[in-house]
Amino acid sequence: MDCIDPMKELQLEDVEVQLLIEGLYRRYGYDFRNYAQASLKRRIHSFLKVEGLPSISVLQAQVLRDRAYADRLLMGLTVNTTAMFRDPSFYMAFRQQVVPILRTYPFIRIWHAGCSTGQEVYSMAILLQEEELYHRCRIYATDANEQVLRTARNGIYPAKQMQEYTQLYLKAGGQRTFSEYYTASYESVILRPTLRERIVFGEHNLVTDGSFNEFNVIICRNVLIYFNQILQNHVHELFYNSLCKFGILGLGRQETLRFTKYETLYEDLVKAEKLYRRRS
Amino acid sequence: MAYELIAIGTSLGGLSALKTLLGYLPKEFPAALAVVQHRHRESDEVLSSFLQQFTLLPVHEVEDKEQIQPGNVYFAPADYHLLVESGYFSLSIDEPVSYARPSIDVLFESTADAYAERAIGVLLTGANQDGVQGLSILKARGGMTIVQDPDTAESPTLPNAAIANVAVDLILPLSQIAPQLIQLCTSAGGYSCKPSLQ
Known part of the structure; x- marks a missing residue:
């Protein structure tokens, strides 16, 4: 069968996320391994969209070879919503x-x-x-x-x-x-x-x-x-x-x-x- | 496989729609409900305590890492996104999505990821399109999708957008949604054959 089963794709993506996170840790020591999954995944996806990359695997290859690019991803993965006297x-x-x-x-x-x-x-x-x-x-x-x-x-x-x-x-x-x-x-x-x-x-x-x-x-x-x-x-x-x-x-x-x-x-x-x- | 989580999204007109929907569910309802109702970011817990008067199910404003328990209604707190993980909720203060925080898309997409075919997505009355993309992803991942019949919606924009963009499983008048949820979540063995519009 040519068509990708949506469940398989979901599992595949989970593997990609894990590999990217593991790669960031082993290559640069950035440790996202125990971050909450759902929001981390959203941020990876919005980074892909902004950068126009087709998949997490492509992102991974680039991140592992290019420190400046990894730093850019790092900025994308961290949250900086704040305000004076927030709440x-x-x-x-x-x-x-x-x-x-x-x-x-x-x-x-x-x-x-x-x-x-x-x-x-x-x-x-x-x-x-x-x-x-x-x-x-x-x-x-x-x-x-x-x-x-x-x-x-x-x-x-x-x-x-x-x-x-x-x-x-x-x-x-x-x-x-x-x-x-x-x-x-x-x-x-x-x-x-x-x-x-x-x-x-x-x-x-x-x-x-x-x-x-x-x-x-x-x-x-x-x-x-x-x-x-x-x-x-x-x-x-x-x-x-x-x-x-x-x-x-x-x-x-x-x-x-x-x-x-x-x-x-x-x-x-x-x-x-x-x-x-x-x-x- | 049984439905375990029902994700509900609504904006304008949502309060009275939720009153009707939640009010109809029995005390021993076997699935959990997660609700995003667009609201002002400085609104407090008035929304959940108001709705508590009309339902037998316990209503919560979600606290980070709260467990997802059957028979409970969980509200996205003001100014936080509500995300579903496997068995519990996370919150985030990431930038608003479609100008909304909480965003229905964020709830639905994370529900699709974590619960897939064990989830039902319900879009009710609303004046914008937040939730349409999330519903389409939930549908693609095998979840059941239900949209309020626009004719019965205080604000039909959201239901209309959902129907135009997603091959939703069911379009139901407001009064029929809760009975349908009860049937979907309690009828033994009936989950493999989804009702369809055809």
Whole structure:
């Protein structure tokens, strides 16, 4: 029979995906082996479409021989959706429920894991500045992707997004005029340099790198959704071991510890906002 | 092989259509239902708690990696794509598809991948075309496809687009969809011969 059975094709494609992922790992050490399959597959497909490639196998051959091309694929496979004060109710809850706890500490270390292009890190810096806590804080903002970190470090964003960010800032309980935090220049805005003062940006891969400090707060929002449960448990082990006693963990709105091994080691601080507190 | 998962997509007019459809399903309904209803990204859990009043099946806003259990209704949360894996759900905040997040195409395509001929895709009333491509992929992978009769749809654009682009298995008035789902999912041994339009 000439016609390809749709089921066979589906199985064939699964093999292709596995080979590509294995190839990326063995050739470059990029480890997507425990990523959630469905979204990874979608991203591979949209990369094929953009590049005009006929199949995953063709992509694989090219990626294995061409490092620059592999890096381009890497950008295509990682997600960088973010905004300042994304999910404003999270920041509101942080202000009301977490800040009072942080006030009791002489020095506060915060790890923002998977910070992407930095908008949510600067949002936290603004919040802490308004709460007059920022001078006592150090924020470690990490991402596995060097390219997005560069954007994060620069703190320069398209001016057209400021209207949306202003709305979110206000909903998040912002106390000033949002435009105080940036200087507009043509099509871009530059965030006020004082916001960056207490932030250390650095490369860190949640899949392969270990703990590098002890933190009072770890924020990791909408990053773990791209991992399967094996990898989620691995990262939660890392987070647990990197949090001090009674340290605070903030996840994305639809993320949960419920389906991990770490559920019982935390208590809910603000349930609806996925703010947890390490029990001991 | 029995149907295990029913993926439902709808936009404009979806709320009242879902009320009718879900309200008709019995408590011991043996398949899981995954629903994308286009909604504003800042809408909260009001949608699922509203619909809970009209159905005997437990309604959830999906949390990442939640298991797919028979007899449960799972809603895509606002501003997240809902993806089906084998036995559980994943979420993503990838860019919107056809301006939508959650997108019906994303739900249907991942359903086609993970459940193929064990899945049913249902497109209800809607004012755009998100879901048509996903339905066509589900059909190609051996899934059963059902579209609401446009004459009974508050907004017929989506059903019409689906009928024009996909050789759907069944076109049914809204009131007939739930009874049909019950029949498809509960009649023993009847799954190999699909009902067709001919």
